[in-house]
Amino acid sequence: MKTSVSNMHRHIEKGGATPSSQDPRLRDYEKEDMAFQRLLPQLLRDRPGKFVAIRNGEIIDEDMDEIGLARRLQREHRNEFVLVRQVTSKTGSEDYLESPEGEA
Amino acid sequence: MIRAPLSTICGTSEYRNPAPVLTRVSLADLIGHKHPTEWPGIIDTGADVSVVPVAACNDLNLQPYDWAKPCGFSGRSASEWIPIYFICVQIDGLGEFPLRRVYGVQRANLLIGRDLLKSLMFLFNGHANHFELGRHTI
Numbered sequence: 001m002k003t004s005v006s007n008m009h010r011h012i013e014k015g016g017a018t019p020s021s022q023d024p025r026l027r028d029y030e031k032e033d034m035a036f037q038r039l040l041p042q043l044l045r046d047r048p049g050k051f052v053a054i055r056n057g058e059i060i061d062e063d064m065d066e067i068g069l070a071r072r073l074q075r076e077h078r079n080e081f082v083l084v085r086q087v088t089s090k091t092g093s094e095d096y097l098e099s100p101e102g103e104a
Numbered sequence: 105m106i107r108a109p110l111s112t113i114c115g116t117s118e119y120r121n122p123a124p125v126l127t128r129v130s131l132a133d134l135i136g137h138k139h140p141t142e143w144p145g146i147i148d149t150g151a152d153v154s155v156v157p158v159a160a161c162n163d164l165n166l167q168p169y170d171w172a173k174p175c176g177f178s179g180r181s182a183s184e185w186i187p188i189y190f191i192c193v194q195i196d197g198l199g200e201f202p203l204r205r206v207y208g209v210q211r212a213n214l215l216i217g218r219d220l221l222k223s224l225m226f227l228f229n230g231h232a233n234h235f236e237l238g239r240h241t242i
Contacts, residue, residue, distance in 0.1 A: 026185055029171050066204050070169070070190035071134045077167075084169040084190075094181075095174040095205070099150035101117070101215055 025081060031057070032083035043087040054083045105238030106197050110230070114146045115213035123147075124228055124235035128196040129214050131160045138194070139164055144213045145195075147226060147237065150177070151217030154193065158208035161189050174207060193220060198239060 035057035043052065043059075051069050053061040055077065063069035066084070073082050110122030129145040132138040139160050153174075161168075168187030175181055187208045193201045193216070201220045227236040 023185065025168070025187070026171060029168075029185075067134065067190070067202050070204070073169070074133050074135050074166070074190070078165060079167065081167050082169060095172060095207070096152045097148075097150070097155065097174050097207075097215070097217075098152075098177045099148050099215075100177060101146060101148060101151075 028081040029083065032081065036083060036085050040087070044089055047087050049087060051084055051086050053077075054085070055080060105236060105240075106195075107234060107236045110233050110235060114144045115211075117146070117213060122230070122233060124226075124237070126195060126216065126237070129216070130194040130196075131156060131164065131214075132192040132194060132200075133164050133166055134190055134192055134202055137164060142196075145193075145216045146213060147221065147235070148215040148217055149221065149226070151215045153205050153207060153219045154203055154217040155207045155209055155211070155215040156189070156191060156193070157211050157214070158187065159210070161187070161191065161208040164191075166191065168208065170205075172207075195237075198224070198237065 032054045035054055039054070039059070047062060050062050050064055051066045052059050053069060053073055060082065061069055061072060066086070069084065073084070106126070108127070111125040112119045112122050114123065114125045124147040126145040126147065128142045130138060130142050141160065143157065143160070166189050168189055170188040171185045172188060173181040173185060189206050189208050191203055191206050193203055193214070195201070201223070203219055205219065225238050225240065229235065
């Protein structure tokens with residue numbers, strides 16, 4: 001999850017298209033991602049390791065159990081983009097799809 | 105436990121070499137709404153996380169909860185941002201697997217990645233042209 005943030009920032013730094021130019025839903029993502037970055041220092045002090053759900057720049061739910069949190073979001077915020085991130089200082093991990101089938 | 109022959113076809117994909125393909129995989133949200141379609145799924149130990157047809161996510165009215173650019177086998181990140189979902193993968197004969205980080209892309213089959221496989225035992229027997237997938241020791 002930190003990956004996406006770091007990649008996005010790297011992408012923007014390189015002068016590439018911003019995420020929102022590709023899919024209108026990414027505008028919500030950008031907004032909530034910026035909110036998460038803003039909140040992160042305080043979250044690291046108050047809620048280390050927890051998964052937080054961010055909507056309209058505010059934390060609307062949190063849990064140590066990510067699937068439990070996701071179930072509540074699918075019930076209560078079905079039609080809204082809610083960013084879910086784990087509160088951690090780690091950055092740089094990426095998802096690898098190391099087969100030709102996974103090449104996007 | 106599933107024991108099935110290797111296949112060179114998985115949905116619309118055709119492979120040069122036989123692959124471990126599950127013929128009946130279903131998708132559902134985490135609160136019990138199941139998609140009526142069944143897809144084939146290729147077992148992909150090279151995939152860190154699973155990949156599902158984004159059309160299924162849209163049909164289930166799921167919202168992504170994050171976006172990212174995963175790295176492909178070439179070592180490069182994907183050129184486009186890809187939505188990430190919470191979703192439940194249901195494999196006929198094995199049960200349900202709620203997954204916490206699944207990419208939704210335009211495709212007609214699933215990649216069953218190590219996020220799901222890590223809770224199973226998988227045997228690829230190329231010499232005998234079959235594979236086995238189970239919850240316990242094979």
